[in-house]
Amino acid sequence: MATQEFPPRFSQGFRCESRDAAEIAAAIDAAFDYRGDVTLLLDDGSELHGFLGNRSWKAAEPFVELFVAGVTAPRRLPVHKITGLVFSGKDTASGRSWETWLKKYRGKVEAQARGEAVEAVGLFPEPLDESPAV
Amino acid sequence: MWAVASYVIGKKIRGEKKYPLVLMLEPLFRCNLACAGCGKIQYPAHVLKRELTPEECFRAADECGAPIVSIPGGEPLMHSRIVEIVEGLVARKKYVYLCTNAILLKEKLHEFRPSKFLTFSVHMDGLREEHDFAVCREGVYDIAVEAIQLALARGFRVTTNTTLFEGVNPERIRMFFDEMSALKVEGMMLSPGYSYSKAPDQEHFLRRSRTRQLFAQILSYPRRAWRFNQSPLFLEFLMGHRDYQCTPWGNPTYNVFGWQKPCYLLQEGYASTFEELMKDTAWDQYGTGRNEKCADCMVHCGYEASAVDDTFGSLGGFLTTVRATIFGIRPKVKRPRATSRVPFSHDALLDPPDPVTHPVTLQKELPVLGRQAS
Numbered sequence: 106m107a108t109q110e111f112p113p114r115f116s117q118g119f120r121c122e123s124r125d126a127a128e129i130a131a132a133i134d135a136a137f138d139y140r141g142d143v144t145l146l147l148d149d150g151s152e153l154h155g156f157l158g159n160r161s162w163k164a165a166e167p168f169v170e171l172f173v174a175g176v177t178a179p180r181r182l183p184v185h186k187i188t189g190l191v192f193s194g195k196d197t198a199s200g201r202s203w204e205t206w207l208k209k210y211r212g213k214v215e216a217q218a219r220g221e222a223v224e225a226v227g228l229f230p231e232p233l234d235e236s237p238a239v
Numbered sequence: 240m241w242a243v244a245s246y247v248i249g250k251k252i253r254g255e256k257k258y259p260l261v262l263m264l265e266p267l268f269r270c271n272l273a274c275a276g277c278g279k280i281q282y283p284a285h286v287l288k289r290e291l292t293p294e295e296c297f298r299a300a301d302e303c304g305a306p307i308v309s310i311p312g313g314e315p316l317m318h319s320r321i322v323e324i325v326e327g328l329v330a331r332k333k334y335v336y337l338c339t340n341a342i343l344l345k346e347k348l349h350e351f352r353p354s355k356f357l358t359f360s361v362h363m364d365g366l367r368e369e370h371d372f373a374v375c376r377e378g379v380y381d382i383a384v385e386a387i388q389l390a391l392a393r394g395f396r397v398t399t400n401t402t403l404f405e406g407v408n409p410e411r412i413r414m415f416f417d418e419m420s421a422l423k424v425e426g427m428m429l430s431p432g433y434s435y436s437k438a439p440d441q442e443h444f445l446r447r448s449r450t451r452q453l454f455a456q457i458l459s460y461p462r463r464a465w466r467f468n469q470s471p472l473f474l475e476f477l478m479g480h481r482d483y484q485c486t487p488w489g490n491p492t493y494n495v496f497g498w499q500k501p502c503y504l505l506q507e508g509y510a511s512t513f514e515e516l517m518k519d520t521a522w523d524q525y526g527t528g529r530n531e532k533c534a535d536c537m538v539h540c541g542y543e544a545s546a547v548d549d550t551f552g553s554l555g556g557f558l559t560t561v562r563a564t565i566f567g568i569r570p571k572v573k574r575p576r577a578t579s580r581v582p583f584s585h586d587a588l589l590d591p592p593d594p595v596t597h598p599v600t601l602q603k604e605l606p607v608l609g610r611q612a613s
Contacts, residue, residue, distance in 0.1 A: 137508075140281040156286050158496040159509040163519065170496075170509075174285035194283055203275035206375040207589065214585050227376030228273040233284040 142194025426468025471563030489544020
């Protein structure tokens with residue numbers, strides 16, 4: 106019987122540094138699915154932080170596109186320059202908002218049943234930080 | 240209807256097999272709701288703040304050439320230049336469907352001008368209790384209804400769009416159609432929810448057989464007052480009366496990342512131009528039986544284009560559409576006579592019956608509204 110990997114391999118904090126192109130490619134694909142920022146480790150020793158919004162393996166020179174906060178156009182980087190990735194930003198898809206909502210809603214229904222005065226309940230998006238829009 | 244018909248017929252005459260019908264233009268991902276069934280808005284703040292410029296939107300519309308532009312999101316009314324975008328698309332004679340939860344509609348309505356090319360498509364997932372539950376916030380239904388009434392009073396075209404999930408009561412959805420019809424919305428649009436892998440709620444997406452059961456029960460013997468702003472063949476597809484393969488290129492999607500491959504629901508990569516999207520996407524890898532991610536999908540953005548193509552692709556399809564348009568969609572499930580309104584139940588939302596052990600069936604004792612065939 107298959108066992109579920111826990112914590113999931115490609116979750117927040119995951120780090121991959123490798124000379125194996127296949128391993129880097131797998132990490133890039135996972136980063137494309139990841140709903141948080143990542144940090145790319147480049148072959149010149151520099152790092153680049155942002156959201157990996159696209160990657161292409163079919164291009165003559167395979168590339169990734171990184172959306173960097175405060176910069177309008179995405180940075181396009183050849184895959185061969187990437188030596189590692191870190192899932193450094195918060196995974197915005199990992200919340201438990203459904204459970205939170207059920208808890209709030211159940212709480213209100215139960216309070217109503219007890220005859221208590223209740224207010225409308227709801228979930229609200231997290232406020233965005235003060236960084237500039239692009 | 241005529242604009243779509245002439246566009247599709249033109250494509251057929253020119254022998255074009257793959258053509259877009261509706262451009263899904265997502266000018267931003269930011270939203271003022273946090274619905275648990277949505278897989279569109281989970282991004283870091285700096286991505287949520289990004290907006291397509293009007294020029295990028297116009298370029299996408301021109302590149303794609305589809306006669307209809309649907310503007311979902313995110314919540315498009317939160318876009319800082321949405322009025323400019325809509326006006327530019329209307330000037331291009333595109334039929335624009337601005338999909339909104341209507342929270343900001345009352346406040347922003349005065350900025351828009353009524354036009355036959357502009358329709359506000361208001362997101363409504365059922366009656367008050369069900370809708371507020373689906374969007375995870377109480378009070379939103381009432382706000383939306385007030386905004387609909389105001390928009391209609393000011394001469395705007397208004398439709399509703401409804402996504403259905405596991406646990407909905409078919410009879411209450413019929414009551415919801417009655418309420419929307421009483422508001423005199425121009426049409427209603429329906430779709431089963433798609434199981435976004437990123438959506439916080441993974442339990443309530445409909446599986447394929449369940450979708451057919453549910454829609455057959457909801458749509459059999461539709462009332463005369465109901466108007467659907469959809470292909471009747473697509474509705475019959477949802478009811479299980481006919482089968483279609485997906486047309487993923489029918490509703491191409493453009494957003495801040497580019498042209499989304501292959502469709503509105505799946506994100507497998509992005510192309511920088513529409514031409515690249517059409518040329519480089521491996522279309523035959525998507526659709527029913529071709530991809531596990533498509534297994535349960537019956538969503539309008541993939542299958543309504545198939546239904547429209549069927550209408551104009553054969554005499555049989557055309558005559559069936561004419562029949563369904565004049566006489567209504569084909570009834571299948573016999574329904575008992577109405578006795579009373581179906582009350583709202585918290586339990587149905589919080590603990591919906593297991594679809595395996597309690598499949599949707601028509602119960603003889605189940606009360607149904609209005610005149611019904613027996």
